Amino acid sequence: MRYFLVVVGLLMGSVISQPTAAVEYQSQQLQSKLLKETRQYLIALPEGYAQSTEAYPVVYLLDADEQFYHMASLLQFLSQGAMPQIPKMIIVGINNTERMRDYTPTHTLVLPSGKKGNPKYLQTGGAGRFLDFIEQELAPSIHSQLRTNGINVLVGHSFGGLVVMEALRTDRQLFSAYIAIDTSLWFDSPHYLTQLENRVDKGDFKQKQLFMAIANNPLSPGFGVSSYHRDLNLAFADKLTKSPPQGLSFAAKYYPDETHQSVSHIGLYDGIRHLFKDFAIDIYAETFSKQQVIDQYRLLSERFGLRVTPPQQYLEQLIQYSERQHLSDRKQSLESLKAYFAGVKSNEALR
Amino acid sequence: MRYFLVVVGLLMGSVISQPTAAVEYQSQQLQSKLLKETRQYLIALPEGYAQSTEAYPVVYLLDADEQFYHMASLLQFLSQGAMPQIPKMIIVGINNTERMRDYTPTHTLVLPSGKKGNPKYLQTGGAGRFLDFIEQELAPSIHSQLRTNGINVLVGHSFGGLVVMEALRTDRQLFSAYIAIDTSLWFDSPHYLTQLENRVDKGDFKQKQLFMAIANNPLSPGFGVSSYHRDLNLAFADKLTKSPPQGLSFAAKYYPDETHQSVSHIGLYDGIRHLFKDFAIDIYAETFSKQQVIDQYRLLSERFGLRVTPPQQYLEQLIQYSERQHLSDRKQSLESLKAYFAGVKSNEALR
Numbered sequence: 001m002r003y004f005l006v007v008v009g010l011l012m013g014s015v016i017s018q019p020t021a022a023v024e025y026q027s028q029q030l031q032s033k034l035l036k037e038t039r040q041y042l043i044a045l046p047e048g049y050a051q052s053t054e055a056y057p058v059v060y061l062l063d064a065d066e067q068f069y070h071m072a073s074l075l076q077f078l079s080q081g082a083m084p085q086i087p088k089m090i091i092v093g094i095n096n097t098e099r100m101r102d103y104t105p106t107h108t109l110v111l112p113s114g115k116k117g118n119p120k121y122l123q124t125g126g127a128g129r130f131l132d133f134i135e136q137e138l139a140p141s142i143h144s145q146l147r148t149n150g151i152n153v154l155v156g157h158s159f160g161g162l163v164v165m166e167a168l169r170t171d172r173q174l175f176s177a178y179i180a181i182d183t184s185l186w187f188d189s190p191h192y193l194t195q196l197e198n199r200v201d202k203g204d205f206k207q208k209q210l211f212m213a214i215a216n217n218p219l220s221p222g223f224g225v226s227s228y229h230r231d232l233n234l235a236f237a238d239k240l241t242k243s244p245p246q247g248l249s250f251a252a253k254y255y256p257d258e259t260h261q262s263v264s265h266i267g268l269y270d271g272i273r274h275l276f277k278d279f280a281i282d283i284y285a286e287t288f289s290k291q292q293v294i295d296q297y298r299l300l301s302e303r304f305g306l307r308v309t310p311p312q313q314y315l316e317q318l319i320q321y322s323e324r325q326h327l328s329d330r331k332q333s334l335e336s337l338k339a340y341f342a343g344v345k346s347n348e349a350l351r
Numbered sequence: 352m353r354y355f356l357v358v359v360g361l362l363m364g365s366v367i368s369q370p371t372a373a374v375e376y377q378s379q380q381l382q383s384k385l386l387k388e389t390r391q392y393l394i395a396l397p398e399g400y401a402q403s404t405e406a407y408p409v410v411y412l413l414d415a416d417e418q419f420y421h422m423a424s425l426l427q428f429l430s431q432g433a434m435p436q437i438p439k440m441i442i443v444g445i446n447n448t449e450r451m452r453d454y455t456p457t458h459t460l461v462l463p464s465g466k467k468g469n470p471k472y473l474q475t476g477g478a479g480r481f482l483d484f485i486e487q488e489l490a491p492s493i494h495s496q497l498r499t500n501g502i503n504v505l506v507g508h509s510f511g512g513l514v515v516m517e518a519l520r521t522d523r524q525l526f527s528a529y530i531a532i533d534t535s536l537w538f539d540s541p542h543y544l545t546q547l548e549n550r551v552d553k554g555d556f557k558q559k560q561l562f563m564a565i566a567n568n569p570l571s572p573g574f575g576v577s578s579y580h581r582d583l584n585l586a587f588a589d590k591l592t593k594s595p596p597q598g599l600s601f602a603a604k605y606y607p608d609e610t611h612q613s614v615s616h617i618g619l620y621d622g623i624r625h626l627f628k629d630f631a632i633d634i635y636a637e638t639f640s641k642q643q644v645i646d647q648y649r650l651l652s653e654r655f656g657l658r659v660t661p662p663q664q665y666l667e668q669l670i671q672y673s674e675r676q677h678l679s680d681r682k683q684s685l686e687s688l689k690a691y692f693a694g695v696k697s698n699e700a701l702r
Contacts, residue, residue: 023420069374069424069427069428070424070425070427070428073420073421073424073425074421074424074425074616076420076421077420077421077616078613078616081612082612083610083612083613085610085613218635219635225635257624259434259436261432261433261434262429262434262436265425265428265429265620266620269616269617269620273608284569284570284576
């Protein structure tokens with residue numbers, strides 16, 4: 001491949017430079033005592049991390065081997081430029097070893113149709129321990145070495161969505177926001193789904209956010225061509241919409257034109273925009289004022305269950321932008337906001 | 352930055368591997384006689400290019416410095432896996448030298464408000480020559496060295512959208528499909544927009560496709576906070592929707608929650624999905640049959656103005672998938688389709 005490109009380059013009269021990376025990331029590993037194995041993960045630091053003193057949210061992406069590249073690139077795009085839509089974040093993608101073990105919350109040997117599952121089903125039921133690994137080994141390692149601000153988001157697709165649901169169900173304190181994309185709710189149905197519904201009925205979620213993306217998936221394992229998988233997702237989302245559990249901020253979106261695979265990009269897009277919907281400061285809004293921004297961030301903080309403040313770097317960017325655009329009143333308000341938020345202790349739990 | 356990461360790695364007890372790239376691409380350059388300068392561009396080949404004999408569509412991305420990374424990553428995501436939504440494509444991102452010269456179709460020194468533009472306005476009016484460069488120098492170089500299938504898509508955002516509109520207006524034969532994202536239709540308004548509208552009124556487009564993405568942009572150069580820019584886009588899209596010009600397949604989408612900057616990702620997402628909406632073969636559709644797929648690709652071919660066939664590699668992937676899923680009737684139809692399309696001369700102009 002490399003040879004081929006060099007040849008093309010010479011024929012085209014071109015000079016070939018080194019490929020540069022869209023998202024700069026590193027592969028790292030950790031020896032897990034809980035899982036008794038070495039775990040690989042990918043980590044991308046926000047642009048400008050080394051030059052700043054800011055603390056950042058952390059987003060954990062499951063199924064990193066398949067999902068990290070397009071998801072990290074999307075998160076980077078949405079957080080860059082003068083008018084970002086979401087904060088810059090530390091992105092951690094967790095690679096798989098035994099996916100069937102780590103991504104299933106209960107142990108079962110059968111599919112919901114009653115058919116026997118494949119031999120991998122012998123391993124099922126390890127999602128609790130996998131979440132222990134994230135909470136007790138991976139996250140502490142990241143928090144101790146990098147500047148994190150207490151916001152932790154977990155993103156999972158398909159079986160990864162089950163890990164997300166299990167974290168919500170078992171009140172994992174690490175995460176304050178979840179994105180579950182076309183979750184395999186058919187797994188161990190109806191037993192696991194009943195456990196999940198029971199937890200939801202209990203309410204008392206202490207300020208968590210959940211966004212569900214649901215594809216128009218024509219398949220359900222064990223049933224073949226069947227809307228069983230899709231309909232369980234739609235019904236669960238409907239239940240949460242109609243009877244919102246106390247302390248859980250919930251939203252869902254159904255994608256009639258997306259498949260189980262294709263929904264993972266647009267599901268993250270809409271999910272992350274939704275979770276951070278009060279992040280962007282619109283200096284052109286007619287309602288813009290210092291107080292309006294403070295109120296907006298109070299809403300954002302309530303949803304995350306901890307004090308969220310606009311990054312100082314972001315406010316500085318807006319100040320410089322306002323200066324270039326000769327918006328002196330905006331500039332003045334932003335400077336006042338920057339001073340105000342510099343004095344607010346962020347990261348404080350509101351729960 | 353690199354040093355910092357190594358330190359983190361050691362503290363975390365991790366082994367740092369080389370960063371790997373989400374999208375593998377190369378920076379190349381070309382000496383342009385038309386522009387009398389060296390032009391840089393980025394090129395990403397489809398996964399598996401070297402191992403295949405397929406010919407691929409080419410998508411040209413303008414403003415590569417800002418747009419290439421997230422756009423190429425998105426195009427790669429949508430074209431991968433067993434059930435891709437769009438074909439694998441050769442992605443060419445063109446870097447800028449004098450953007451104000453190359454991306455403006457007419458010469459003007461003033462903003463539509465009557466205010467004098469900045470000194471860069473002295474350069475305006477070079478989009479025609481820039482399109483000559485793409486048609487006569489860049490594209491021939493790519494076509495002669497790589498396996499291209501005759502489908503060429505041009506994607507531009509902001510001023511880049513003006514280049515797209517100018518290519519459409521001046522009947523550039525190279526491109527059969529266009530994506531114009533939040534186009535700066537305010538530029539040299541009303542003169543340029545009138546030229547564009549006159550061309551549209553003439554019709555006779557010989558099978559072109561245009562998708563317009565429109566943001567809720569609160570700004571218009573020269574007018575400050577004003578919906579002038581947005582409203583010109585909405586009105587032009589409305590005109591094309593209500594009086595579709597002969598030979599132009601048109602669609603537009605308005606994004607109330609996107610800014611001029613943020614719309615470039617989702618605009619490409621919806622645009623490329625729309626252009627290739629008959630590409631994906633849904634083997635689970637109740638209507639699936641050999642004839643239905645042939646009919647579907649006839650529609651796709653008509654929209655592109657040339658014979659489009661499903662890549663043999665894609666059909667082979669579906670055959671293998673059907674075998675794994677024990678869908679013997681699907682497998683048989685797909686094998687028959689593969690043989691059928693192997694005998695169809697693709698790339699033939701239908702205009």
